[in-house]
Amino acid sequence: LSRARTAVVPHSDPEAVHKTLDAARAEADHDGRAVVVSDSVFSVDGDAAPLTAYAAACRAHGAALLVDDAHGLGVLGEGGRGALWAAGLAGDRDVVATMTLSKSLGSQGGAVLGPAKVIEHLVNTARTFIFDTGLAPAAAGGALAALQLLRREPGRAERARAVARELHRRLTAAGLAAVLPDAAVVSVRAPSPEQAVRWAADCRAAGVRVGCFRPPSVPDGISRLRLTARGDLTERQMDEAVGAILSTAPTA
Template structure:
């Protein structure tokens, strides 16, 4: 008797049907080079991804160094361009050293896994980015997840630990709602208990602090020996890549121990050149950081939010996924594309529109965005 062959991937159809039923199905959209809509879903906070000087930086780096880095940075992928940028960025944010990775995701994986271990308790905020969560999972460390922004819970976790080492992990500006972490209080608790504080500044650099130097710098914590920061080059700096910043011994250790650095091809020269050019633009125009927050405040007022945003992110919580998708579609009908965050990116019942302001928005573009947002939200009332 011939037995029917059942595909080992047959379960995918049921999984997709469940996601579609819950309005959680994702699809890829092909973005054109020039689109007739105002895009407020992108993370190009300062509008530098298309800045002429940033484009020129990418082109010049490609002309000199070629299209790719040719290997891992430990083999052939480390160029003078990489190290010049690391020195400049570290100086900008007030860190002793910097190490560039191929993405913000791999920077977080490298930092968390290389600085932890079985003898190190990891204390992680429940709303941390997936890259930090995955770093905790890969670390083989004991992990405590604490309620969002709960300093007392962090203190209790550190006080009750059995491990000789500990690391507290947080974002400075949380990616889904744009709120700030209580960094001063977290640092104080870490210092009381001999713990390292790891801060992801992906949404802070370019937006918070004097001239966009980040929240760590803004709070006077830059250069502290018990703080390590990470950041991405793909948001405010309009390029691609990631970086870990901190004391020089941390950089040396990551070169030896961070698997996502050792076994990954170095960041392409074009991305390094673009990021370095963006840093030069930001240094010359420090007002960009203030401008993006002002534009975010205008969008928040248009959405009827009572609080002024702390960052470039404007989060409009609408509840269920289908409601958020409908509101986003209405915005698009009015000529504005916005982000839609649904579970598992955000907790169940908190699906939302996520708008990202840009420093480069013109008055007419900002007016269009505000009118589209007001119209989309009025449709649901």
């Protein structure tokens, strides 16, 4: 939408960001403006981006940092304040955050947080905002109620992370290849796309709904099941979920 030139760098590589910004600044027609865009927590493997290092690279080159905190809000930082808060970047004038209200907050829609000038610019010029329908009052109210609940019960965020770590521990102890989660996403590798689809369907039939990532939506070509930990999962529910995943796992 911005018609800007784009450059893709290797995963979680701040040095590559430095080099890319250096190269852009050296171009004759470069106007000096640049934005580095990243997830806070990557949705495929659940690993966290090196936001502090990204911010340092941006500031060294006069670039802005735009972070999608969809998987960080409500899970990372004190009381679930998000990945930018945890990195000490929340509210900085050269940082903009986007976030969804439909994950940890259990509502619908999204939000943009940033300097007043950025928000004013989006409100007045962003086509995707101007020509979109406003949030239903119930969705906005639901998200606000969830935020108020987090403020009253800040331990829910840590509980979600603890559940994710426990799911990872149990699955890897049983021999599955799972990525150690930085937030609430637990990624379990599958042998092939076909087996991943069948595995997810078998889990669903056993009463456990899991996500299924497979090519072309995964850049590395590795298919996965994606679990999302909830802070209110009981020990019995974790037993049932892990049992269903293990009992339906591909044998080869």
